[in-house]
Amino acid sequence: MLSEKILEVSNLEKRFHIKNSSLFGPKKYVHAVDDVSFDLYEGETLGIVGESGSGKSTLARTVLNLTKPSGGKIIYRGKDISKVSRREQKEVSSSMQMIFQDPYASLNPKLKIGSALCEAIEVHGVVSSKKEARERTLALLDLVGLQSEAAERYPHEFSGGQRQRIGIARALAIQPQVLFCDESVSALDVSVQAQILNLFNELKEELKLTYVFIAHDLAVVRYISDRILVMYLGKIMEIATYSEIFSDKNHPYTESLRSAILEPTTEAKQERIILKGDLPSPISPPAGCRFCTRCFKAEAICFEEEPDFVQMSDTHAIRCHIAKVEGGSADE
Template identity: 50%
Template structure:
């Protein structure tokens, strides 16, 4: 792939297979992309396509079957325990459910201070207390909530606690795993604006995982579309909305409602079901639902090729579908 800027994270041939009674489940299958320092890469697709698994593999909450995750020139998957502890100071995650990821027995101050305790970041209690208050202020949490418990907070405030925890050790890379999908629409906007402001102020780099293309459009510099464990299209956010080349991306975009009464978009209805990730079919995994499918699609797996500068598509006929 063409290097647009300084690469912070580069994923090469990443795979994750799970053993099941029916065979191997191909959750992530030969995924390749990079994330430039200071940018947001949006990762979108249907539920179960492998988005969250990819995010967890990058920071090794799950161990990969094979592949590489290059961070500043070194393969994270080869790190020993000591190097992983250092890496996790620089790479954090914000989870989807802001309630289940917080220990209900700990107060806000205890939740935020936990990573600081684990890494022995502060020996002085006054410094630790000041850092907790600073983090609460950064994410917009009132100081009166410092002794509150998760069940006393609404979803937006819980997610702010999760973001404060992720920021505690001054990371430079954060995996945002559907951070607003469990929140009300008005609260979603608040959290998205917060993350955008934090990125500008702190120079953060994001992998933003979501299934809502409208949300991803407003927060991402580039967008990768995932289908059944594989990246099928990757380019900048403007191009993917104006000139999508993969039939799956085109179908996803056609489902986005237009907020104008007198305007309609041609809806592309996908027929058939998503194939099983357990022993997936040969060739293109989207072939069974694709209206442009040819014989070659069922026998040969298309690579993720650069059709135009910075625009990568995994389709045998991408140049003819634009």
């Protein structure tokens, strides 16, 4: 990959302390994000998938400095964000914005959309006058495919898809370079989902954005992502380009996520892999490989030793004893 690295995340950890019922027992923690390392390149879309509870939102919140990491390093454009000045910190946080699943929850119901957008624009000082803020508001509405009348309406007057367009406009008001979209289309109907995904693609071209696109469903991220990162119980199980994620050398967990995609075409008929049981507790994750208790390929070693993260190619890394052997090309 030739483009510049925007983010370098190394050995990132986020633990939440769990209140103990007994005063004297050992302290308990949820390991929501555990030893996560990845890079983000300018102009790419990195998809993050994994079932609910795998640590995707905590990872995004930690990278965006909305919650402090328990360990590890986050380098943004060559600078360690825990060591930059306050002013630089502000610049970093406005250049990376998050778009949530339900923008309605964060919109003031008593404020017209136009006023809400003007406020966001003014707070971030990207314009010099009220008139300019109003002009920019109308330009933003147009950019996300809404009519200018939308400025005079209240949040409850919009449908789910339109509200997500407003959420996107509000994030763009601050002129970010990187958008973290956390389950941003997950609550929408499939047809509306496709429209919003198209909008994301158009905006990426037009504004030269970089995306981190998070979803529990691989079907959602696959059309938009250049690379995909698969998380399970706080750890990265696999990271690869889109085509490598759909190859024949994958983590069994990735295989199970892939098999859950309903293919409309007959050629790609694949047996559905249904995982046994629920996600284990992140307070006491399984010994060995985290996925061993639900893995349909697990062997004795998987219950004993945690697999290393092994490079299968320049762009493909995997944490699995079995896939590593099957893949054959891995060097340790």
